[in-house]
Structures are given as C-alpha cells and as structure tokens.
Amino acid sequence: MTTRRLALLFPLVALGACTTPGADLPALPDAERTAYRLGPEDEVRVTVFNDPRLTGEFKISDAGVLALPLVGSIQAGGRTVPEVEREIEAVMARRNLFRDPEVAVNVIEYRPVFVLGQVERGGSYPYQPGMTALSAVAVAGGFNYRALRDYVSVTRVGEDGRAREFRANSRALLQPGDVVTVFERRF
Structure with missing residues (x-):
C-alpha cells in the first residue's frame, strides 16, 4: 500500500473508532402526559365503599389480570385506573353484590x-x-x-x-x- 493510501485510510479508521455508542439510536419520543396504564407487577389498593371485607391490596399478574374476592378476574393490564374501577363496579352490579357499588383503585407500587x-x-x-x-x-x-x-x-x-x-x-x-x-x- 502506498503512503498516500495509508494517509487517506488512517482518518477513516480513527473516525470509526471515535463514534460514540448509541449515537445512531432514534430519539425517544416526547412523553405525553396521558393517563397511566396498569401493567404486570403493579400493586394496587382496591377500596370498595361500605364493605371493608372486599378492600385490600392486590398485585396484577404477569398476564395483566387482577384477581379479586367475589368479583373474580378482571383484565387490568393496559387499562387506566378509572377503566378498571368501572369494570369492577359493573361486575359487582351484574352479580348483585351491591345495588350501586362504588370502587376506588390506587396504584401503591409501580x-x-x-x-x-x-x-x-x-x-x-x-x-x-x-x-x-x-x-x-x-x-x-x-x-x-x-x-x-x-x-x-x-x-x-x-x-x-x-x-x-x-x-x-x-x-x-x-x-x-x-x-x-x-x-x-x-x-
């Protein structure tokens, strides 16, 4: 190889060694302030007003399911807290557990x-x-x-x-x- 070719090759090799890792990754999209969507391993507190026996702390399963006493399994993964609250209330009403159920769900551990x-x-x-x-x-x-x-x-x-x-x-x-x-x- 000629000296001239080596002189041209050296800056390319040096430039390649100087690239920083991750520089070619796409930028993280700006976060939108949207309602939090529950997911596996989130721990929630479910409060059923007027019935402390049904109130408690529950962990969402790997499949995104929230298992509650008397209510059964509710799909919580990918849903917002208000969506899960309304679903629990609807199941309680369908099963005649309460005439007008009121439920609150709070995330206690993400x-x-x-x-x-x-x-x-x-x-x-x-x-x-x-x-x-x-x-x-x-x-x-x-x-x-x-x-x-x-x-x-x-x-x-x-x-x-x-x-x-x-x-x-x-x-x-x-x-x-x-x-x-x-x-x-x-x-």
Whole structure:
C-alpha cells in the first residue's frame, strides 16, 4: 500500500473508532402526559365503599389480570385506573353484590425501572411518577467514571408488546418497566 493510501485510510479508521455508542439510536419520543396504564407487577389498593371485607391490596399478574374476592378476574393490564374501577363496579352490579357499588383503585407500587451500564449500582429500582433518566441514574448511585453523560439508551415496550431502544437525554421522562442503559465513553 502506498503512503498516500495509508494517509487517506488512517482518518477513516480513527473516525470509526471515535463514534460514540448509541449515537445512531432514534430519539425517544416526547412523553405525553396521558393517563397511566396498569401493567404486570403493579400493586394496587382496591377500596370498595361500605364493605371493608372486599378492600385490600392486590398485585396484577404477569398476564395483566387482577384477581379479586367475589368479583373474580378482571383484565387490568393496559387499562387506566378509572377503566378498571368501572369494570369492577359493573361486575359487582351484574352479580348483585351491591345495588350501586362504588370502587376506588390506587396504584401503591409501580413496576420498577432498570438501570444498567456505567453506573455505580445497576439494578431494579422503584418507579416514581415524574422520574427522569437522570433521576434513575441518581438512584443507581450516579454515573461511574467511565460513563458517557450526554445521553442514555431507554428500552421501552410499546403498546404492540415489542421492545424498542431509543436515545434519550437526562430530562427524558421514564415509564414503569423502562430499561435505562448508560454507555461507556470512548477516550
């Protein structure tokens, strides 16, 4: 190989070595403030007014089902809290458990977010409403010394059930079940 070809090849190789991981990922779409949709592993408190025997805390199954005494199984996964409340009331009315049932459902524990990569303590962490990529990294002990701090990867399962990976800045709002990956920076 001639010296000229080597001189042309070297910048291309150096440029390829300098690319940052995850830079080619699509940007995470801006989060819309929509009603939260329940999912597997969410824990809810169901309050049936005028009957404390039916009130309690329940975990949504892997199949998205909420099993309640006397009511039976309710599909809760993918539905909002008000939708689940109305469904429980409708089942109670159909079964003549109450003439005019009133039910309240509150999420008491969301499914976790996961933080991986160049953080001090990667793992599973409780989701909190309004959690950002940066606050998830903070609960994982913060960036370690090798971390790329400009952006992270967020893997999210869409409504179609497929996981997709996106590039996100530190202010990106997370959703329960998201996986945040902090890349290693290139020196």
